[in-house]
Amino acid sequence: MPASGPLGASSSARFLRTLSWFGRVLLLIVLPLLILLLASGLAILIVRVGGDLRLGIDPFLVDARRPRLPLSEIAGRAVVIDALRQGVMALLVIAVAVRASGNGWRERLGLAAPAEARAPIRRLWLLLPLWPLIHLTWVTTTAAALQMNFGHGVRLSPFLGPAMLSLWFAFVVVLAPAAEELLLRGEVFARASAFLGPAGTIVVTALLFCLAHVSLEQGTTSALAxxxxxxxxxxxxxxxxxxxxxxxxxxxLHGWSNFCLIAYQIGPSLWR
Known part of the structure; x- marks a missing residue:
């Protein structure tokens, strides 16, 4: 009987450690989801209210009484929502990092030089010219294997003016890469690396990145592609x-990858 005390305490400690581990994993999933939902909701609210006030529309009118918006207005609002969501998301991530690490939030997010000596970044400059070939080969091969339509000649909305087209380009190449990296390779990476090894952290953040790009509006094959x-x-x-x-x-690299992808898809249509 006396031996049961230490054994019971050891089992309880293991159970608590396991529970804590699963709690951390759950937080890795819930935190980016909450940030994405909050940023999307705020962006939609700001654009709807601001856009309606600009057009002299009561933003609190029920949908049945709202006037029909021009197609250019609808397309423009969609672009502004996308761009604004990234800005709000970046601010939310920084706020979470400040709360977690105080003045060390820059180091936490990888925005300052690391305390430990790291590998030189020279290899990145070798990777950049090779990346379009690597990425486009993978994307086109995967799309073909899944019988998805992916190729040249994709056209942008004809209802987007020059200003909205410029904002869309900035969203794809600059805003989205910066905000998504702050969230996943910044805050989520810092939290995961606190209890997972390098390989586990890389895999977890990669899976979350891929899951964040699942589109529920498409079919099963398209959603997974x-x-x-x-x-x-x-x-x-x-x-x-x-x-x-x-x-x-x-x-x-994220911005460069996005640029190469849209150049491959919409480039030919621009010359027609």
Missing amino acids: RPLTLLPLALTLGWLRWRTGRLWPCIL
């Missing part, structure tokens, strides 16, 4: 974050 095409990019971004200890290489 985009996350699968992003997997090599997600793993490479995690490796860069761990290897360099900095976030800006991730933002740079």
Whole structure:
């Protein structure tokens, strides 16, 4: 009987450690989801209220009494919502990092030089010219295997003016890469690396990155296709974050990857 006390205490300690581990994993999933939902909700609210007031519409009118908006207004609002969501998301991530680490939030997010000596970033400059070939080969091969339509000649909305087209381009190449990297390779990476090894942290953040790009509006095959095409990019971004200890290489590669992808898809249509 006396031996049961230490054994019971040991079992309780293991149970608490396991419970704590699962709690941390759950937080890794819930935190980015909450930030994405909050940023999306705020962006939609701001654009709707601001856009309605600009047009002299009562923003609190029920949908049945709202006047029909021009197609250019609808398309423009969609772009502004996308862009604003990234800005709000970045601010929310910084607020969470400040709450978690105080004045050390820059180091937490990889925005400052790491305390430990890290590998040089010279290899990134070798990766950049090779990346379009690597990424586009994977994307087109995966799309073909899933019998998805992915190719040249994709056209942008004809209802977008020059200002909205410029904002959309900035959203794809700058705003989205910066905000997504702050969230996943910044805050989530910091939380995961506190209890997971480098490999586990890279894989977890990569899976969350891919899951964040699932589109529920499409069919099952289409919904799974985009996350699968992003997997090599997600793993490479995690490796860069761990290897360099900095976030800006991730933002740079992410933005470059997005630029190459849209150039491949819409480039030919621009010359017609």
